Amino acid sequence: MRHVISALVMNEPGVLAHVAGMFSARGFNIDSLVVGRTEDPALSRMTIIVNADERILEQVRKQLTKIVTVVRVRDYKDLPFVERDLALIKVATPPGKRTEVLELVNIFRGRVVDVGPSTLMVEISGEEEKIDAFVEQLRPYGIKELARTGVIAMPRGNSTISLSDDDTGSRREGLARPQRSSGLDKREPTQAELEATPPG
Amino acid sequence: MTTLNTPPTGARANTPAGHSPKPETFTAVRTDQVADLQVIDKKVDANGLPILGATPGLSSRYVGMSGSQILMKMLAEHGVTDAFGYPGGAILPTFDALYDANINFVLVRHEQGAGHMADGYARATGKPGVVIVTSGPGATNTVTPLATAYMDSIPIIVFSGQVRTYLIGNDAFQEADVTGIVRPVTKRAYLVKSVKDLPRIINEAFIVATTGRPGPVLVDLPVDVTTNKIEEPVDDTPYLPGYKPRVLGHSKMTRAAADAINASRRPVLYVGGGAVLANAWKEVRELADKANLPCTTTLLGLGAFDERNPRSLHMLGMHGSAYANYAVQESDLLIAVGARFDDRVTGNLKFFAPKAKIIHIDIDPSSISKNVKVDVPVVGDARLCLQDIIQHVQHVERKEWFAQIDAWKKKFPFIYRDDTANIKPQAIIEAINKATEGKAIFATGVGQHQMWAAQFIRWSQPRSMISSGGLGTMGYGVPAAIGAQVGRPGELVIDIDGDASFIMFPQELATAAEYNIPVKIAIINNNFQGMVKQWQELFYKGRLSYTKMTNPDFAKLAEGFGVKGLRCERKEDLHRIVDEMIAHPGPCVVDFLCEKDEHVYPMVASGKALHEMELGVVGQGAQEPTLHPNAARELGTLA
Ligand SMILES: Cc1cc2nc3c(=O)[nH]c(=O)nc-3n(C[C@H](O)[C@H](O)[C@H](O)COP(=O)(O)OP(=O)(O)OC[C@H]3O[C@@H](n4cnc5c(N)ncnc54)[C@H](O)[C@@H]3O)c2cc1C
Ligand SMILES: Cc1ncc(C[n+]2csc(CCOP(=O)(O)OP(=O)(O)O)c2C)c(N)n1
Numbered sequence: 001m002r003h004v005i006s007a008l009v010m011n012e013p014g015v016l017a018h019v020a021g022m023f024s025a026r027g028f029n030i031d032s033l034v035v036g037r038t039e040d041p042a043l044s045r046m047t048i049i050v051n052a053d054e055r056i057l058e059q060v061r062k063q064l065t066k067i068v069t070v071v072r073v074r075d076y077k078d079l080p081f082v083e084r085d086l087a088l089i090k091v092a093t094p095p096g097k098r099t100e101v102l103e104l105v106n107i108f109r110g111r112v113v114d115v116g117p118s119t120l121m122v123e124i125s126g127e128e129e130k131i132d133a134f135v136e137q138l139r140p141y142g143i144k145e146l147a148r149t150g151v152i153a154m155p156r157g158n159s160t161i162s163l164s165d166d167d168t169g170s171r172r173e174g175l176a177r178p179q180r181s182s183g184l185d186k187r188e189p190t191q192a193e194l195e196a197t198p199p200g
Numbered sequence: 201m202t203t204l205n206t207p208p209t210g211a212r213a214n215t216p217a218g219h220s221p222k223p224e225t226f227t228a229v230r231t232d233q234v235a236d237l238q239v240i241d242k243k244v245d246a247n248g249l250p251i252l253g254a255t256p257g258l259s260s261r262y263v264g265m266s267g268s269q270i271l272m273k274m275l276a277e278h279g280v281t282d283a284f285g286y287p288g289g290a291i292l293p294t295f296d297a298l299y300d301a302n303i304n305f306v307l308v309r310h311e312q313g314a315g316h317m318a319d320g321y322a323r324a325t326g327k328p329g330v331v332i333v334t335s336g337p338g339a340t341n342t343v344t345p346l347a348t349a350y351m352d353s354i355p356i357i358v359f360s361g362q363v364r365t366y367l368i369g370n371d372a373f374q375e376a377d378v379t380g381i382v383r384p385v386t387k388r389a390y391l392v393k394s395v396k397d398l399p400r401i402i403n404e405a406f407i408v409a410t411t412g413r414p415g416p417v418l419v420d421l422p423v424d425v426t427t428n429k430i431e432e433p434v435d436d437t438p439y440l441p442g443y444k445p446r447v448l449g450h451s452k453m454t455r456a457a458a459d460a461i462n463a464s465r466r467p468v469l470y471v472g473g474g475a476v477l478a479n480a481w482k483e484v485r486e487l488a489d490k491a492n493l494p495c496t497t498t499l500l501g502l503g504a505f506d507e508r509n510p511r512s513l514h515m516l517g518m519h520g521s522a523y524a525n526y527a528v529q530e531s532d533l534l535i536a537v538g539a540r541f542d543d544r545v546t547g548n549l550k551f552f553a554p555k556a557k558i559i560h561i562d563i564d565p566s567s568i569s570k571n572v573k574v575d576v577p578v579v580g581d582a583r584l585c586l587q588d589i590i591q592h593v594q595h596v597e598r599k600e601w602f603a604q605i606d607a608w609k610k611k612f613p614f615i616y617r618d619d620t621a622n623i624k625p626q627a628i629i630e631a632i633n634k635a636t637e638g639k640a641i642f643a644t645g646v647g648q649h650q651m652w653a654a655q656f657i658r659w660s661q662p663r664s665m666i667s668s669g670g671l672g673t674m675g676y677g678v679p680a681a682i683g684a685q686v687g688r689p690g691e692l693v694i695d696i697d698g699d700a701s702f703i704m705f706p707q708e709l710a711t712a713a714e715y716n717i718p719v720k721i722a723i724i725n726n727n728f729q730g731m732v733k734q735w736q737e738l739f740y741k742g743r744l745s746y747t748k749m750t751n752p753d754f755a756k757l758a759e760g761f762g763v764k765g766l767r768c769e770r771k772e773d774l775h776r777i778v779d780e781m782i783a784h785p786g787p788c789v790v791d792f793l794c795e796k797d798e799h800v801y802p803m804v805a806s807g808k809a810l811h812e813m814e815l816g817v818v819g820q821g822a823q824e825p826t827l828h829p830n831a832a833r834e835l836g837t838l839a
């Protein structure tokens with residue numbers, strides 16, 4: 001069974017590696033994993049697609065929650081939601097075929113974003129299956145390059161999967177956000193500083 | 201040097217007189233009673249969640265301090281009195297601050313030793329163990345201790361040096377991506393990028409390591425982070441938005457658990473390391489007594505329930521007692537408390553406790569229904585959940601059930617046959633048990649001796665079993681015993697070790713000698729990797745491929761380190777030498793030469809169900825007149 005999981009994670013290096021490492025260490029298969037920014041600069045959202053039965057899904061959810069830098073996990077099992085995948089497709093347009101291709105683009109509500117002498121670049125978004133179908137339609141013309149973002153998702157209506165929605169919000173009241181230190185401090189050390197640490 | 205026979209002092213004065221200050225702390229006085237361990241209540245808020253640090257806001261308390269000064273100040277504030285480690289280039293600023301700090305620092309001989317010492321210290325005291333090491337090889341040497349602590353949920357915090365921030369990623373000298381390496385074996389790994397983040401991260405490290413399901417944390421400290429000063433006020437409030445360990449069990453669930461216990465005719469209480477981590481031994485006992493439940497423990501739960509209590513079933517699992525395993529298989533209700541249904545415990549999962557409804561009390565939701573489907577999940581701290589459940593249970597007679605259990609206990613006690621000229625390994629452990637009445641802190645290596653220690657020591661004291669269960673790390677015994685002794689200086693600490701386990705990590709004897717840490721190391725020497733040999737004999741046609749050990753003279757080796765070395769070869773010397781070992785005021789190694797052709801029984805072979813265990817000599821208990829005195833004594837208490 002295909003499941004869509006949304007995980008809100010702390011926006012810091014190593015979190016993606018940790019989550020990806022957990023999946024491989026425990027033998028869970030990921031179909032797709034997308035990370036991106038959210039409304040909150042301190043947090044990123046991961047949208048993960050797994051093919052698993054209920055028992056595995058339950059473990060995936062719990063193991064994700066257990067990671068300290070993972071803030072919130074929700075699967076879309078019982079939640080109506082919208083999912084989107086976006087693709088850029090560079091398709092060959094052999095002489096005389098360009099209009100056919102453009103017609104397909106229109107039917108699928110795609111958009112031409114670049115035109116080359118014998119190629120078109122098309123942007124299309126929608127559910128995974130729609131894009132799969134579109135790709136199949138274009139294949140006979142010759143796909144030169146294909147890039148997909150992977151799935152992102154969001155619940156319909158009023159429900160949200162974000163920090164404020166957290167059931168233990170009370171505890172977090174008054175919890176300051178640390179000022180993010182801006183990456184690594186790349187100041188060169190002074191001679192005195194260098195002498196303070198021997199090689200080894 | 202240390203004066204012998206002075207009473208143990210609580211305060212550990214640091215004497216920075218020389219380059220390696222020797223605290224005059226470790227007295228070798230033997231105490232007859234393991235101190236009643238204090239249970240320190242963690243501060244919790246109205247929801248039972250741990251209170252996370254001070255009130256938020258900018259604080260000027262760190263202004264003008266360097267990173268390493270801040271570290272020392274905050275270690276003291278977090279109650280750290282002892283630490284273990286080894287210096288090197290990238291951690292030098294921190295060692296310089298350590299020189300003035302009021303911390304009893306133990307200089308080890310290998311960073312892995314520091315890690316296991318901190319682990320033994322944490323298991324024996326309930327306080328987090330602290331390690332300070334350098335970058336690169338110093339840090340990578342702590343990977344095995346981190347993995348060991350991670351598997352057994354032990355709170356240790358490793359502070360490792362790192363190259364300067366501007367060099368990170370440049371393959372600088374002694375650079376390693378340490379946070380990347382340790383991430384899968386730590387609860388959290390931090391790379392501190394600026395001294396401004398350090399106070400907050402140190403607070404977070406202590407909270408993460410010690411609350412919820414405890415575990416190891418690593419904090420990587422680039423040189424410039426420890427040398428730079430904080431120039432303006434910073435916020436040291438922990439920021440852990442995703443971290444919300446559930447402490448109080450859901451009242452509906454604790455009620456359901458109590459109802460199931462009251463209704464059960466054949467219950468078994470199955471207690472694990474989580475009950476020790478939760479300091480829940482009093483509650484475990486109260487529940488067993490009040491509701492009238494037989495109680496078995498895992499290897500890591502040993503000591504959480506007094507085995508002299510007639511309700512005790514001793515250890516269960518692969519090498520557990522036959523009566524514990526039979527009881528689990530026949531039970532109609534299994535009450536798991538801080539135990540994680542490890543494969544060494546369950547045997548073949550398909551046939552595990554087939555008739556039982558399962559209650560599982562665990563602070564980590566991911567432990568619940570991971571291996572075994574749970575009927576009544578209770579997520580929360582074992583101590584608090586049990587307190588709740590105890591209120592609602594009643595005494596139920598269960599005459600038939602206890603009669604059945606007692607019959608199994610009579611028929612299948614832990615026994616061995618004393619039928620060789622050589623000393624039997626079990627006899628050595630029995631002699632130690634007799635001499636100490638089980639009232640000592642025991643560490644172990646990994647192998648047969650570890651299992652015999654589990655079987656033949658009569659565990660009665662919480663936090664007295666210091667053993668690597670989940671990772672099974674050979675070489676753990678010596679440093680873990682030293683760590684335990686540092687944490688509990690006035691008490692008797694004995695490492696029951698294997699010859700192969702011991703020789704994997706003997707160099708910390710130098711540490712024991714230097715600080716006069718009076719650990720006793722009893723090597724159960726069969727000149728073999730006995731546990732592996734057993735499997736080769738049982739499953740590999742006796743082809744003993746690379747399991748024979750050609751060992752040094754352990755007593756001489758010890759003497760070379762400045763540690764007392766003894767040797768015992770004859771049965772008639774056994775008790776005398778055990779007494780001599782215990783009476784020796786300083787550290788002591790005893791080479792107990794023993795029979796090599798001995799197998800650990802009972803044994804549940806791989807793929808078998810718990811009740812299908814091989815009994816070996818154990819199955820002949822009822823007929824055998826050669827019941828060893830200990831078993832006979834125990835049977836006496838059962839009647
Ligand atoms: C050679 C060898 C043979 C072995 N044979 C056996 C054997 O025969 N029998 C045996 O039992 N073991 C045996 N072991 C050990 C075994 O591998 C496991 O380490 C052990 O069984 C795990 O113990 P545990 O279930 O108590 O879990 P632990 O690893 O101690 O886990 C603790 C559990 O408690 C939870 N917890 C933590 N804190 C709290 C809290 N505050 N409140 C509630 N829950 C909490 C954790 O989430 C976790 O689920 C053997 C090991 C070796 C090396
Ligand atoms: C670091 C490490 N390497 C290998 C093993 C595999 N192993 C488990 S028990 C054992 C033999 C232990 O021998 P010894 O310490 O002499 O104990 P005995 O079984 O003889 O009592 C080995 C090699 C391990 N657990 N740890």
Ligand SMILES: [Mg+2]
Binds near residue numbers: 698700725729730
């Ligand atoms: Mg051996």
